[in-house]
Amino acid sequence: MAAAGPRVTRIRRLPDHLVNKIAAGEVVERPASAVKELVENAVDAAARSILVDLRDGGAALLRVADDGVGIAAEELPLALERHATSKLASDADLEAIATLGFRGEALAAICAVSRFGVTSRARGAAEGLRLCGEGGEVTQRLAVPAEEGTSVEVRDLFFNTPARLKFLKSPAAELAQSLRALAQLALAHPAIQLRVTNNGKGALTAPAAKDVRERAGAVWGWDVAARLLPVAHAEHGVQVSGLASPPDLTRGGRDDIVLVVNGRPVRDPALFQAVLQAYRPLLPRDRFPFVVLSVTLPHTDVDVNVHPTKAWVRFRHPRLVHEMIGAALGEALRRRAVVPGVASVSDALTSAPAIGAHSGAVEAGSTFGGDAG
Ligand SMILES: Nc1ncnc2c1ncn2[C@@H]1O[C@H](COP(=O)(O)OP(=O)(O)OP(=O)(O)O)[C@@H](O)[C@H]1O
Numbered sequence: 001m002a003a004a005g006p007r008v009t010r011i012r013r014l015p016d017h018l019v020n021k022i023a024a025g026e027v028v029e030r031p032a033s034a035v036k037e038l039v040e041n042a043v044d045a046a047a048r049s050i051l052v053d054l055r056d057g058g059a060a061l062l063r064v065a066d067d068g069v070g071i072a073a074e075e076l077p078l079a080l081e082r083h084a085t086s087k088l089a090s091d092a093d094l095e096a097i098a099t100l101g102f103r104g105e106a107l108a109a110i111c112a113v114s115r116f117g118v119t120s121r122a123r124g125a126a127e128g129l130r131l132c133g134e135g136g137e138v139t140q141r142l143a144v145p146a147e148e149g150t151s152v153e154v155r156d157l158f159f160n161t162p163a164r165l166k167f168l169k170s171p172a173a174e175l176a177q178s179l180r181a182l183a184q185l186a187l188a189h190p191a192i193q194l195r196v197t198n199n200g201k202g203a204l205t206a207p208a209a210k211d212v213r214e215r216a217g218a219v220w221g222w223d224v225a226a227r228l229l230p231v232a233h234a235e236h237g238v239q240v241s242g243l244a245s246p247p248d249l250t251r252g253g254r255d256d257i258v259l260v261v262n263g264r265p266v267r268d269p270a271l272f273q274a275v276l277q278a279y280r281p282l283l284p285r286d287r288f289p290f291v292v293l294s295v296t297l298p299h300t301d302v303d304v305n306v307h308p309t310k311a312w313v314r315f316r317h318p319r320l321v322h323e324m325i326g327a328a329l330g331e332a333l334r335r336r337a338v339v340p341g342v343a344s345v346s347d348a349l350t351s352a353p354a355i356g357a358h359s360g361a362v363e364a365g366s367t368f369g370g371d372a373g
């Protein structure tokens with residue numbers, strides 16, 4: 001039988017719910033992406049305390065509750081719509097983004113692919129409003145008593161997108177991913193209290209911390225935090241600060257290299273390379289340091305509008321940022337070398353095992369997650 005010839009099909013505009021589902025695919029890859037977006041919303045809302053409850057790592061349930069400014073009842077339905085945001089008002093704002101969110105699509109995306117409930121009470125409002133629904137459709141609207149702040153509950157993520165559901169890994173793997181995202185946000189914002197449970201058990205407890213070392217103690221354990229070297233370097237309008245492990249405190253995976261740009265944890269391969277390069281002469285290739293670096297620079301010098309997940313950024317002067325990170329880490333590692341009683345960097349250099357060999361360095365325990373996922 002002859003193959004059917006090309007068929008002329010009519011072009012049609014996609015219905016809203018399908019547009020939302022397609023867009024959601026880019027924003028919400030897995031439970032960890034939803035957790036990240038919701039916690040970022042809480043940070044943007046000036047929350048001092050954020051509670052995250054997960055079931056099966058977030059695949060069955062994820063709930064993020066904050067004590068931030070809340071959402072006015074009359075605006076709550078709008079908050080769940082695409083392209084609705086309080087964080088961007090003009091074209092100029094897009095050139096200097098100072099908040100973690102700005103696209104106005106995370107809540108819409110999450111609600112499009114889940115059974116959701118959003119409760120919020122704005123500061124000063126007499127009561128709260130709760131909207132519930134599924135697949136992006138609000139089916140219930142209730143005035144409720146509520147604390148000031150916002151709570152978003154997401155059940156059965158991807159219940160209506162079976163293809164995506166199939167790609168979810170085991171609850172343990174999804175939990176590891178969610179905790180990785182949460183640890184990064186916790187390290188980026190030490191002053192905010194963060195408590196995370198999974199299946200009713202504590203998974204991360206980070207009380208409001210006075211500085212990043214105290215926060216690193218909650219996230220990586222005190223044995224690790226106490227040994228981290230301070231990093232501080234400011235030049236050419238770029239400030240780099242944080243903590244970095246000495247070369248004899250390493251891990252087998254790279255999950256504990258956390259890079260934060262203007263308060264946003266980022267996955268920038270070039271910055272990551274800058275960190276690895278600073279350690280290169282000191283570590284074998286299969287060992288990685290603990291690093292948390294906050295890079296602060298003018299908002300106009302960073303473009304965060306690169307990808308729907310907002311995890312990548314573009315710098316106006318990438319080489320400069322790269323060099324500042326190298327300089328900051330180089331200084332921290334050299335400074336350690338002059339502290340009496342601590343093996344010098346040149347010692348470490350000469351005694352470092354051949355590349356690829358096992359370093360014999362301390363494998364520090366993490367308080368959670370390990371290298372899973
Ligand atoms: N936890 C929260 N507390 C207060 N307001 C919130 C909270 N979460 C969402 N909002 C409000 O709802 C709006 C929509 O949230 P949503 O996450 O969809 O978009 P966004 O944060 O503006 O941008 P992005 O899509 O980049 O995250 C926000 O602009 C904010 O006004």
Ligand SMILES: [Mg+2]
Pocket residue numbers: 037040041100101102106107
């Ligand atoms: Mg948001």
